[in-house]
Amino acid sequence: MDRTALCTLGDIPPLSAHRGPIVKPLPADLFTTRGSSAETRWEAMAGQGYHTPNDRFFVGNHTTTPFIDAHSWRLRLHGDGLTGPRVLTYADLRGLPARTMDVAIECADNGRSLFGHRDDGWGLGGIGVARWRGAPLRSVLELAGIRPDAVDVLATGLDDPVGDRGHVRHVVPLAKALDDVLVAYEMNGVTLPPDHGYPARLVVPGWVGIASVKWLGDVEVSTRPLDNPFGTGVTTPSVKSAFELPRPARIPFGRRHVLRGRSWSGAGAIAKIEVSTDGGRSWRKAFHRRGTRAWTPWHLEWCPREKGPGVLLARAVDHNGYRQPEFTAYDKMGYLFDAIVAHPVIVE
Numbered sequence: 073m074d075r076t077a078l079c080t081l082g083d084i085p086p087l088s089a090h091r092g093p094i095v096k097p098l099p100a101d102l103f104t105t106r107g108s109s110a111e112t113r114w115e116a117m118a119g120q121g122y123h124t125p126n127d128r129f130f131v132g133n134h135t136t137t138p139f140i141d142a143h144s145w146r147l148r149l150h151g152d153g154l155t156g157p158r159v160l161t162y163a164d165l166r167g168l169p170a171r172t173m174d175v176a177i178e179c180a181d182n183g184r185s186l187f188g189h190r191d192d193g194w195g196l197g198g199i200g201v202a203r204w205r206g207a208p209l210r211s212v213l214e215l216a217g218i219r220p221d222a223v224d225v226l227a228t229g230l231d232d233p234v235g236d237r238g239h240v241r242h243v244v245p246l247a248k249a250l251d252d253v254l255v256a257y258e259m260n261g262v263t264l265p266p267d268h269g270y271p272a273r274l275v276v277p278g279w280v281g282i283a284s285v286k287w288l289g290d291v292e293v294s295t296r297p298l299d300n301p302f303g304t305g306v307t308t309p310s311v312k313s314a315f316e317l318p319r320p321a322r323i324p325f326g327r328r329h330v331l332r333g334r335s336w337s338g339a340g341a342i343a344k345i346e347v348s349t350d351g352g353r354s355w356r357k358a359f360h361r362r363g364t365r366a367w368t369p370w371h372l373e374w375c376p377r378e379k380g381p382g383v384l385l386a387r388a389v390d391h392n393g394y395r396q397p398e399f400t401a402y403d404k405m406g407y408l409f410d411a412i413v414a415h416p417v418i419v420e
């Protein structure tokens with residue numbers, strides 16, 4: 073076979089480069105590792121643009137990033153909700169009309185350690201926003217013909233099975249699948265990196281990260297509701313805010329400083345962000361652009377007039393009026409933390 077022809081289909085990393093569960097470098101100033109996953113450090117977002125660069129985008133892996141050859145990769149479409157089965161190649165997928173979307177992917181575990189019941193586990197860095205490019209799942213399914221009585225869509229990944237739970241897989245209702253779900257093959261303008269699902273992944277806007285199945289290999293469309301063994305029981309990520317600062321942040325005394333952060337909500341765009349630099353006694357409105365759906369960067373000036381340790385607080389309200397509370401009742405699964413987080417600061 074002609075190797076040069078193969079290589080035009082995608083950048084296939086050499087097998088020898090494959091070590092731990094994640095392929096890309098995980099320098100300690102960008103990531104905190106969490107088992108087979110890696111959380112973005114919020115201070116690594118300082119000075120970055122709207123999108124999370126691929127080199128610091130968090131990785132949520134149940135097992136190990138697989139290397140998949142795009143040339144031999146196939147996407148299998150089947151189930152009684154389709155007119156017939158269909159197998160797509162990478163070239164078929166690339167040949168469909170493309171759509172580009174800015175979408176946040178957030179792990180349902182994000183913020184879990186902040187419930188205060190445990191001191192391990194995820195901080196607030198289990199989120200990233202990328203510009204995804206791919207084919208709408210609707211166009212992919214239409215190639216196979218969708219039956220009018222179809223109800224559920226089950227997407228399965230090609231990575232190793234997770235013990236006896238089998239392959240990572242997730243169900244979305246057909247209405248959602250036809251609305252805004254993408255079969256993405258590009259992330260921030262480059263071919264999808266191996267850790268983020270190369271050669272193709274789902275991107276499911278407004279749903280917890282597990283719905284965005286990576287290394288997509290199989291899609292079943294059913295006329296009956298399907299089991300969702302990797303479902304978290306929750307679909308919409310909660311409203312949260314984070315400062316682009318290390319913990320603790322060291323801020324010079326008596327000088328004007330610009331505090332920066334981002335707020336986001338799975339339920340809608342952010343309407344308002346307030347920041348407190350005095351432990352919650354007073355709040356000031358932060359400045360932000362309007363109409364950024366995936367997340368909202370904000371900033372606020374602060375001239376610290378007292379030396380010593382303190383806390384910074386940020387609270388957001390989304391367009392549905394859903395606001396960050398002072399405490400989150402502990403969900404027994406540890407999902408959907410949404411409370412205002414005290415960010416430790418030392419003025420010196």
Ligand SMILES: Nc1nc2c(c(=O)[nH]1)N[C@H]1C(S)=C(S)[C@@H](COP(=O)(O)O)O[C@H]1N2
Nearest residue numbers: 130131132133134179229240281284285286
């Ligand atoms: N096939 C497959 N898809 C997957 C996962 C996985 O382990 N295998 N992890 C899920 C989880 S838990 C999350 S939070 C997101 C993370 O996406 P990212 O690694 O691109 O940040 O991918 C989801 N898709």
Ligand SMILES: [Mo]
Nearest residue numbers: 132179180281
């Ligand atoms: Mo996740």
